[in-house]
Amino acid sequence: MYAANEDRMNESDLRLLNDDELVVAVLKDSECFSVLYERYIRPVYRMCYRAVGSVDVAEDLAARSFLTVYERLHQYRPQDEGSFRAWLFVVVRNTVRDHWRRHRRELPLFAEITNIVDADPGPEELVLARMQMEELRHLLERLNEKHRTIVELRLAGLSTNEIAAAMDLSISAVKSSQVRAYANIRRRLVSKGEAL
Numbered sequence: 731m732y733a734a735n736e737d738r739m740n741e742s743d744l745r746l747l748n749d750d751e752l753v754v755a756v757l758k759d760s761e762c763f764s765v766l767y768e769r770y771i772r773p774v775y776r777m778c779y780r781a782v783g784s785v786d787v788a789e790d791l792a793a794r795s796f797l798t799v800y801e802r803l804h805q806y807r808p809q810d811e812g813s814f815r816a817w818l819f820v821v822v823r824n825t826v827r828d829h830w831r832r833h834r835r836e837l838p839l840f841a842e843i844t845n846i847v848d849a850d851p852g853p854e855e856l857v858l859a860r861m862q863m864e865e866l867r868h869l870l871e872r873l874n875e876k877h878r879t880i881v882e883l884r885l886a887g888l889s890t891n892e893i894a895a896a897m898d899l900s901i902s903a904v905k906s907s908q909v910r911a912y913a914n915i916r917r918r919l920v921s922k923g924e925a926l
Contacts, residue, residue, distance in 0.1 A: 741765060749814035753806055760800075767796055770815070774822050777886045781826045783867070795825045816892035819883055823896070869915050877911035880904060 744755060744765040752769075755762040774795055779788035798821050806817050870878050876897075883893045894904045 745769075750808045753803060753814060756803060763800055763803075766799075770818060771796070773886050774818070777819065777822055777882060778826060780882065780885065782829070787829070791822075791825055791829055795822045798825060813892050813895065816888060816896040819886055819888055819892075820896045822886075823879060823882070869918055872918065873911055873914060877907055877914065880908050881911050881915075884908065 739755060739762070741764075744752060744762055747755060749766075749769075752762065752766050756766055771792065775788055775792045778791040778795070779785065782788055782791065795818075799818060802821070806814060808814070870881060873881065879897065880893055883896060888896065890901055890904050890908075893899075894901045897904065899907075
């Protein structure tokens with residue numbers, strides 16, 4: 731769709747391309763990367779924020795992830811069961827892991843989330859939201875790395891096929907691990923409810 735002899739495509743035309751076509755366009759004209767960035771910045775940032783719980787660190791990790799994507803885009807190869815989105819979230823996951831390795835802190839993968847800012851909800855809703863995020867963070871911390879990664883990628887919006895490609899697992903392995911992770915979370919929620 732994007733040939734070298736064509737004039738540069740405008741941004742609205744670029745937005746109509748699927749991910750693989752857009753990657754080809756970016757490889758031919760690096761200015762097209764902004765469309766790819768805009769397409770994925772929100773889910774990438776959300777994944778980073780859930781992992782670290784800090785706006786500043788999440789922004790930095792998202793930026794580093796996109797820099798890595800930009801530098802390594804020529805290495806991306808479309809696969810039958812994979813997708814650019816799966817490849818992208820592997821880069822994000824690795825960027826977050828590298829961050830935690832460099833900053834060997836006592837905090838687990840999900841840092842404390844204390845500053846949810848939203849002007850619309852009232853104080854009660856904010857307190858409830860904070861408590862729910864804190865509970866989710868604690869539940870995810872207790873999952874093994876494979877299960878936590880699957881849940882994180884699912885929260886980032888990846889399909890089962892994309893998660894399988896991203897983690898180099900079979901689809902059935904992803905499904906069974908996801909079921910086990912959710913059962914583990916459910917079991918902890920039930921036991922916590924009984925303890926109250």
